[in-house]
Amino acid sequence: MILKPRLEDLKIIGFYLGKIILGLACAMLLPVILGLCFWELNPVLDFSIGIVITVIFGLLLCKICYTQKDLNWMQGMVVVSLSWIAAMILAAIPLYLSGHWKFFLDACFETMSGFTTTGLTLVQDLDHLSYTHNFWRHLGPFIGGQGIAIIALSFLLKGTSGAFKVYVGEGRDEKLLPNVINTSRFIWLISVTYLIIGTIVLGVVGICIGMKPTNAFFHGACIFMAGFDTAGFAPQSQNILYYHSLIFEVITIAIMIVGSLNFNFHYQLWMGNRKETWKNIESRTFFISIMLTFFIVAIGLNQLGVYPQAIALFRKGFFQLISAHTTTGYMTIYAKQFINDWGNLALFGLICAMALGGCICSTAGGIKMLRVGIIWKALKQDLKKIIMPESAVIMEKFHHIKDVFLEDKLIRSALTITAAYIILYILGALVGMFYGYPFLESLFESTSAAANVGLSCGITDTAMPAVLKITYILQMWAGRLEFMSVFTILGFLIATLEGK
């Protein structure tokens, strides 16, 4: 028998949702400060309107649903799912008011793309967008990458066991420190430290390649936030091609790789455990997977003679490949070039890289390296079972921070999530094909959305059908939350309608 959610459940969900919305309003103050520094008054007004609406919603929810009770698992998951939807809508208000997004749905697409660290964009005339709005576009991934709900709860509440449920609901299950609030704060410490270093490095490089100092540091901060959080937004319409600089591309590659690594892995390195670099199953799988997919891309590009020199092939091919594999989405070519010039084999290599994704407990999307590693180990174990005598006991183990025995539970979990991702990629491709786009292009764009990558072969455009925009929004949302919270909210809705 399905139990209908009680009024108390709704109150608890509403209260914590309200808290998260108030946290979002606090985050919106940052672009206002920047806007005042650059004296961009209309953008500041856009954000003032956005902040007041957000505060009204947050306050109403907190007051109407006031409770002192903690979240249980179901409530935590529903709060996570709803908070991402609420954040998408409320954060889109200032963007839409700027006039650079044709429809409110486009602005929602942009904010969901940012928060989920995807990077697909529907902005119009990006090259004339204000610093204030541009900063908000890039701050979104920085907030969403760490997890909207967990950030709000870690900073607005002094301590709650319910925070762990929210943490898991946002697609993370590894605790770096015993307390999840401390874990979240440590993730912030890592991110802000890297942000300062990254902004300075990119800013100095920007000046060296001829940019004005203000622009150089602004772009440095934006590129770092969107690169480290594997989002792929850039302040100019040409993305990374705008800079025409090899050194800028090399630094961006480094940022993308660092951003797609497990925070637990960062923690181990910070603690001086350098052996983890080559012992960890994720880093090994990541390295092998990059090599294999780059091999496919390179053969594809070479066959068609897209680039006349090996060095150009490596520069373009490797950048796009790393961008796809780390699920960042930065580009040094134009979207249409993927279809017009790159050919099917190179595109297939990129789609594989996007689908596989980065590491778990990072801001990267996709199936993720730990799961790929586990499935590979399971396959090896099964092959050994066939070869070895029946009486032999075969136990496979792998190293991920510590040595772990390969149990059926782990394999089942890895396979379930992998299957869910593959289904999501195919469903998105089917919707694309329904609207008349070719198979490979539809699969490319769908995988890019669901794996939170952000590379586009040109389908993502303000003129694309609204249903396709909504499909990609849902794919980005489900892909970022890794399905659990999405399944829970579906169950919650069914229980509300059919429960007793």
Place this chain on the structure above:
Amino acid sequence: MKIKFRLFLIIIFMLGFIPSGMLWAQGVSSNELIKNAKAYDGKLVVYTGEVIGDVMRRGQFAWINLNDGDNALGVWVDAALIKNLNFTGNYKSQGDVLEVAGQFHAACLEHGGDLDLHAQALRLVNNGRFTKRGINFAKIKLSLILLGVLFFIWILNIFKQK
């Protein structure tokens, strides 16, 4: 005046080196160049767009990015040719609009495979300007109304607590 005269001389001088094929070159859009990059590779083309973002000087040359409304293309240009650029496009200004005649590369050998244009001559089509953006009073009104609603909720909350 002197600078303008020098620029005029440079353009005339450069035009002297342009092969005759270019004299008939038609203006092409960025969409056309990206879509048919291989067909245009190595050809002399004329492309018009607004200078956006930064002028990035690299020694005697510079990179400028020209946006024709659909895409922005990178143009590798002799720094002397863009001495008189006054405005580049951003939130506060519309950039100068330039017409560039130059060699198009689908994958430039000199620049790591970039799709770019090497300018041989350029002409200022439209002067840039500061963008006038008056304060939007409708937005101020909306902000004040919303602040009123927020204040009302706050007052209600105080009464409720009492």
